[in-house]
Amino acid sequence: MKKLDSINQFVNHYLTAFVLVSVAVSLVLPAPFASMGRLNFGTFFFGAHSFTLSLTSVMLMIIMLGAGCSISAKEIMGAFHRPQDLAVSIIAKFFMMAAGAWITAHILKLNDQLAFGLILLGAMPSGTGAAVLVTLAGGEISFGVALCVFCTLLAPVASPLLTMLFGGARIDVDFVSMVINITIVVLVPILTGIILRSTLQDKLQNFRRVLTSFSLASVLLIICNSTAPNKDVILSVDALIVILALTLNFIIAAAGVTLVTRLLRMDQPRASAAILVSCEQNNALAVGIAAGFAQTAPAVAIPPIIAVALNFALAAMLTGLLKKKSGT
Numbered sequence: 001m002k003k004l005d006s007i008n009q010f011v012n013h014y015l016t017a018f019v020l021v022s023v024a025v026s027l028v029l030p031a032p033f034a035s036m037g038r039l040n041f042g043t044f045f046f047g048a049h050s051f052t053l054s055l056t057s058v059m060l061m062i063i064m065l066g067a068g069c070s071i072s073a074k075e076i077m078g079a080f081h082r083p084q085d086l087a088v089s090i091i092a093k094f095f096m097m098a099a100g101a102w103i104t105a106h107i108l109k110l111n112d113q114l115a116f117g118l119i120l121l122g123a124m125p126s127g128t129g130a131a132v133l134v135t136l137a138g139g140e141i142s143f144g145v146a147l148c149v150f151c152t153l154l155a156p157v158a159s160p161l162l163t164m165l166f167g168g169a170r171i172d173v174d175f176v177s178m179v180i181n182i183t184i185v186v187l188v189p190i191l192t193g194i195i196l197r198s199t200l201q202d203k204l205q206n207f208r209r210v211l212t213s214f215s216l217a218s219v220l221l222i223i224c225n226s227t228a229p230n231k232d233v234i235l236s237v238d239a240l241i242v243i244l245a246l247t248l249n250f251i252i253a254a255a256g257v258t259l260v261t262r263l264l265r266m267d268q269p270r271a272s273a274a275i276l277v278s279c280e281q282n283n284a285l286a287v288g289i290a291a292g293f294a295q296t297a298p299a300v301a302i303p304p305i306i307a308v309a310l311n312f313a314l315a316a317m318l319t320g321l322l323k324k325k326s327g328t
Contacts, residue, residue, distance in 0.1 A: 037225035059218035068193015100252035139272035
């Protein structure tokens, strides 16, 4: 198991490089990944709405189960000192990123599909790597973990609502289907992981190691499966405008949340946690959901795909700045 830990740490450390290689491989050899992306295990109906259990959905569920298994109830409860900080930070996290995406799309005059992809990404909950960045920045880890958890638990309602609010005029959004999708893919696995962690505790260590490996592999495979069928669209679009849009959105959100932390007079460790959790997005989830628009609006997937590497890189740079500020 120590060897598995070393492999996980290596992939985590060089995740950006692995992401870039995955994109390159799927562009050069798109056929197998495009076929894999179409694989599904059945469709389930909820009244007039349906949910297709695709390979991408299964991989996202593995990622979220792994995230849930890393969370303890004690860490969550530690954040309820000054609960107003938690409540306002959750609102700021969702609103600043989604509104920032809408503002960015207007400033850069993005076409409807790219704008919607940017807004969809902005409406996502926090990424699973946010807690690690909070630790590196000298932030308040219990607050950061709690913020990640509650943002994820609220995602089935908050993400579709914000996507429809800011992006519904550009691409038709089925609100109920999106709620069902995120509930099954995100909420159920993460709650299952938290329950497993609470009941099994130390007995879960080896299982968590294996889950981490599967989660990392799933992230890379989701990128390949989403990139391959969109090869022509991706290569025909100026990636620089998407990179600029993602960077501008990140800066707007970071500045907005920083202002909120100052208005609430948070201490630096808590402020660092709020800022990083707000800006480090669940890019893999956005890629997975964007895959559902592949037939009608393929370019929607481009901002989330590019953000997998870029968002984490920007968040890492922000971590360095906050670390200097905290003096750690």
